Amino acid sequence: MMKSFRGGVHPNDSKSYTASKPIETAPLPDKAIIPVRQHIGAPCSPIVAKGDLVKKGQLIATTDAFVSGNVHASISGKVIDVGDYPHPVFGTCLAIVVENDGKDEWVEGIPLKRDWQDLDTDSINKIIREAGIVGMGGATFPTHVKMAVPKDKKAEAFILNAAECEPYLTADHRMMLEQSDRIVTGVKIAMKALGVTKGYVGIEDNKPDAIEAMKKAFSGTGVEVVGLPTKYPQGAEKMLIKVLTGKEVPSGGLPLEVGVVVANVGTAAAICDAVTQGLPLIQRVTTISGKAIKEPKNILVRVGTTFEDAINFCGGFASTPEKIISGGPMMGMAEPSIDLPIIKGVSGILAMAEGESNTGTESSCIRCGRCLNACPMGLNPSMFSILGERGHFEEAVQDFNLLDCVECGSCVYVCPAKRNIVQYVKYCKAQNAAKKAAGK
Amino acid sequence: MEYFTLFMGAVVVNNFVLTKFLGLCIFFGVSKNLSASAGMGIAVTAVMVMSSALAWLIYNFILLPFGLTFMTTAVFVLLIASFVQLLEMVIKKYSPALYNMWGIYLLLIATNCIVLSIPLINVESSYGFLYSLVNAVGSGLGFALAIVLMASCREKLRLADVPKPLEGIGIAFIIAGMLALSFLGFSGMIG
Amino acid sequence: MSTEHTPKEYSIFQIAINLTITCFISGIIIAGVYFISHPVAVKNAAAKEMETMQVLVPEADKFTPIEGEEDWYAAEKGGETIAYVVPGETKGYGGKIGMLVAVNADGSVIDYQILVANETPGLGDKAGKEPFKSQIIGKTSDHLVVTKDASNKEDVQAMTGATISSKAVTKGVKEAVDGVVEYVGGVK
């Protein structure tokens, strides 16, 4: 039996809607709304103007900041606007709108053929940076930053995060079944760039077919494919590292402190495309699911396609949805509308029918301790909600390690009093940041 | 064994705060947070032991031989007040850190029932010198225990939705009532 | 919290004399009051003690202190000792219980009164009242034992819910009786 991490929860995984649906390619949108900020880090500045003609894969926004990710046109056509548009994460954001000319032409020079074996670490990282690859597990952290190992640290292992522990989502699952070559190549490239020989693939054991497929694909590569107990948040990188290597990433530290780099399945595939063919990140596989969707699907979709288009491709709504979520139900964001572009980090779009998503009515904490037992980070979530409610955010940070919370939502899931702990955590973090900023 | 019984009796069974109502001003005034109340508990114990010793000497060598027992109160209170003030000055001078921690409570101690009553009880019950000291230590620790428990409860209730009028001292009294109720469990255990 | 804004300097003598004078005046006042009140207090205390003893032994016309035994009195009627009034002390539920016990020369209890006690009102403090009192009165040392057995009519029945006080008071009385018996020289 696999070692497990402490805490965690077992929500109903609801993956059967789409687990057996092969990835379908969504039609090109009439116009793509491409925000200049699709990642953690500095926003990019547009380098095209209204009226310019762009081709697929053309760089349209960039920046010198290291922690950032280039933005490329996902379709070819005319730039019809550069302005503020709704954004699934930031509310509104500067976006470049490209009107489809229907030609879907690549920009000059790609696709190309490149033998990755010949490349050294720096050139691989350069390619990844130029391709605008960011983490596709949802956090959208620029991958080239992650791959750049500082001098004083040494990477020892690479972990492919294929846990896909969020309920409903099956995009990674389908990719592993259908596109194992891309994934394997991506992992090999990453391992070469990092200079490591040890690799792991962690997959939750509710996807036996994927474990099978990966084992086959990775046979003889020295990469260990491991079936992990199904338990949310198995895919959180600290948990994954703990389970696979037995090491605990120190509080506030990065995986590299224990010599590990973690990347998502989609990220690995994107690395493969970029390095072997020179393709920038302009599309992704995402899961459209939920009871309010007529035909839930896994779709390959261009960045900038609106939620509405994607949902229409899945037959539209079966009933009036009560809630729209970008990402999974545990960590995803509820969205106020479906006029939003799909960006690099949108791993799923869920339309929840009435009663499907359930947040309950908050009552006072009865100190039952379930949240303590569920918290994978070993925190005391009940205190976050209580202290947050009374405005004692400093105490939450200092005495209860609030900043260690990864907002996984396990505590909220199990709470019988339906406490909005994650919201209190966000609240406390925001207040604490504001206070710090004011202090400076 | 006799000393042990006396000591345990003073700490829990006949806890001065919860069964004899002494030292309530500080008990309610300084129990808002845990570290302050722990400091206070120690301070009270220290002052009580030292003044008990002095008081015992004065009583047995001056007041008793000259038949001046009716003046005990006046002399003791003067003794304690001066002693506390002296202590305050010494601490302020030599350990400002300590002073910042519980200097402010020292003056409160000077006008606190429990500090005066222990020496009084000691001499009234004609306890011996050592016995008096043990009684003082036990009572002081009993006070410390009670105030620390009180503070931990109040720290918890600070985050609770206590009815407005009861907030602060009111709810503290109610907790004290429940502490006293719980401590009845010890009744009959010793003495 | 003095109102002057700049602290002044004082000499040691100035400070010391200040307190000394206060104490001197205080001493005079206390001494004065004591001088007046003390005799009254002594007189009242004595009168009260007599009164108490009178209640315990109503037939007596005189109480004379017994030499050699502190606070012991012989109750006399027409010059003849009819009883002894002696103090007793025990430890009850709420601490010390002090009492006065009137004992016949033959070692039986005439009456007793609890003077100081901290027993629970409504429970332990019933030990000084009827019907508990009448159980004790008349008994001799042998039967001054508390029982909880309802069928035992010889000994003292414990008060419901206050066994401790019952035992304590009974023990106090018994000790007083034993003391008297010993003093009288084992008269039975």
Added chain:
Amino acid sequence: MAEVKSNKELFNVSVSPHIRSKESVSKIMWTVNICLAPAALFGAYYFGLNAILILVAGVVSAVFFEWAVQKIRKKPVTVKDGSAFLTGLLLAMCLPPTLPWWMTIVGSFIAIVIAKHAMGGLGSNIFNPAHIGRAALMVSWPVAMTTWSKMTTAADVVSSATPLNVLKMQGHEALIDTFGNASNMYQALFLGTRNGCIGETCTVLLVLGGLFLIYKKYINWQVPVVMIGTVGILTWIFGGLVDPAGSLGFFAGDPLFHIMAGGLIIGAFFMATDMVTIPMTIKGQIIFAAGAGVMTVMIRLLGGYPEGVCYSILLMNCLTPLIDRFCQPKKFGARG
């Protein structure tokens, strides 16, 4: 407030997570009520009319007081969550079957109004409300609270004292005498055909209820096990030393008797597990349970009362905030 009625056209937006488990406070509370019900019903059957009156008075008044306080404080009324029902039920189950019913109402007033709502209502109280209610009744009317009727249903357990009382006052031998022989005694203790508080006598039904709660993960098994274990071990070691009939020496106590007598079973399974008033971490709960066990034994063997479960739990309740402070969970990735 600005809350307009939820508009069907608009989506709901809230912070993640968007799915929640099916557990709720009221589900937990009502389950506990149901687990207690068999033992309560047994008490009602065995002790008769007055016991039924006490149970009804306890529950109805507790629910009423909760409703009234919340109305007066203009807070949302939450009597349906079953916690007041539970407090009333537990209080009634810990009272002697002969108690005048109106005293039960005074007890539940103290439990609900003073011990629970003065401290901020469900979840904020420091002391176990039912126990505060019981302890308050104990000091208010000690005679009524320690008067036991002669049993009528089972002819051979005629005694007007509880077994623990007999043990304390008359010793172990006398205790066995009241039941005839030792196996009769254990049987009576196990089945509940003995004197005692209404709901505390029937060991078997209480244990079954408790096991169901453990199975449902509503309580941690460590708490009853540690508390009962501590009492068992300590009474075994020291129980013989303080027998009124003379010391029997070490290891001469009767742990089985001590475990089943008095309120230990109901206390360990249903009251030392009240999550509101005990530490939150398992470590803290074990400390709590062990402490409560030690206190119980101290009170039973050394103290003025024959039974100590109620006070031991209250005394540990006082310590809970301190225990909580020093037993925080170990955070992930803590250095060292």
Added chain:
Amino acid sequence: MNTAIMVVLVMTGVGLIFGLILAFANKAFAIEVNPLIEIVEEALPKGQCGACGYAGCAAYAEAVVLDPDVPPNLCIPGKKPVADEVAEITGKKSAEVEPQVAQIRCNSGIAESTKKYNYVGIEDCIAASLVQGGPKGCQYGCMGFGTCAANCPFDALSMGENGLPIVDQKKCTGCGKCASVCPKHVIAMSPIGEPVSVLCNSKDKGAAAKKVCSVACIGCGACKKSCPYDAITVENNLAVVDGKICLEKCNNPICLEKCPTGAIVPLTEDAKKASVVIKEAAAKAKAEKAAQAAQAKKEEK
């Protein structure tokens, strides 16, 4: 008699000994503390609101006594009397403290505004603003969860029926705590008695603002043009009134009538009356004009 003499002797002796000890200790252990700190603290109103910029009244007392650069008038709730007292104690000069009250610069209640989504979560403005910017259509407007009211140390704010906070001008000390907690920065501290103000905080362009709120300031500048004293400026599509100018100079708030959306609002009784008069006059003028036009038309015919 003997006892009485002993009493006096012992008392005096005790007094002398303790007096000497204390006096000696006083010399031996003397250290400098500034007694003024306590006196100043005593004078402060103890709201512990932090409006002075220090962590509470005691901290300010210490700072104002020890640091010569700290002015004595930082305590806003205390207003002038406290400032004067502190100034007197510390020997510093007390400058004028401007009396201020909180003003809610958004007039869009439930009826006047649109909603973006149904908010489900903690009833608190800061928490709600973290969820997609809050449920109100206008991202600059008051969300009405009452965080300001809950944080007012002087109990001067309450939430009105329409979901907007109401300032009790008598209780408001102008400490600014509410303004600092409001995540939308809707609350401004303004001079007491200001006759009119633009109660809107929206920096959206006119059309966008109008779409989500019926009483929005659309930044059209009509008010600015009408104001004879240049008290109004328009920046970021939002008009702002300089209350001090109005207070000093204006007694005929003509701007009120010019605003097409009614975003500019009379605040004082006088201004309200004046506004009615102006509006009536305007209506009359309009009616007259219409009548004249009709007349003219008729005549034409």
Added chain:
Amino acid sequence: MNSLWSEFKKGIIAENPIFVLALSLCPALAVTSSATTSLTMGLSVMFVITMNNCVVSLIRNVVNPKVRVPVYITSIATIVTVVQLALQAYAPALYDALGIYLALIVVFAIILARAESFASKHTLIPSFFDGLGMGVGFCVALVIIGVLRELFGAGSIFGVKLLGDWYNAPLIMILPAGGFMLIGYLIGGWKMLVQHMEKKEAERSEA
């Protein structure tokens, strides 16, 4: 005159030494299990505090600040000893009932607090009224507590049986636990009373 009245009045309600200032709490519990002892203690304290305020206001200018506290305490101790001696001589029963708490009047914080914060800054007359007001407030609080505890805990007031034999008095009222809880609620009630009065006052001043 008006200001003297307000000096007097504040001690009774708005700054009640027990319910509001929470000073000198020990006697509020210890001697209040009957109304009679409450009243006696209340009157004793009232006497001491008033006297002491007068003494302090008279000597305030000659007292050296370095020994202020000991001097004030000496003054209090003297007055208390006088009361003690007087009670012992003329009312021995009460003297016994008050027990050690009579001696402890010396350290009741309210007395020193008034001396320090009021009498040492004011002249004789205001100090007298301040002391009297505080004393009355103290006495009123004690008597309220005493009456309630005696009534509920024994069915009588000042020893006079009011409730009949049907009344089965709960002992908790005369025990520590009940005393604490009762005072807790009285403090809460007092707070509401003070707020209510302030509101009334404000309304009146507005009108």
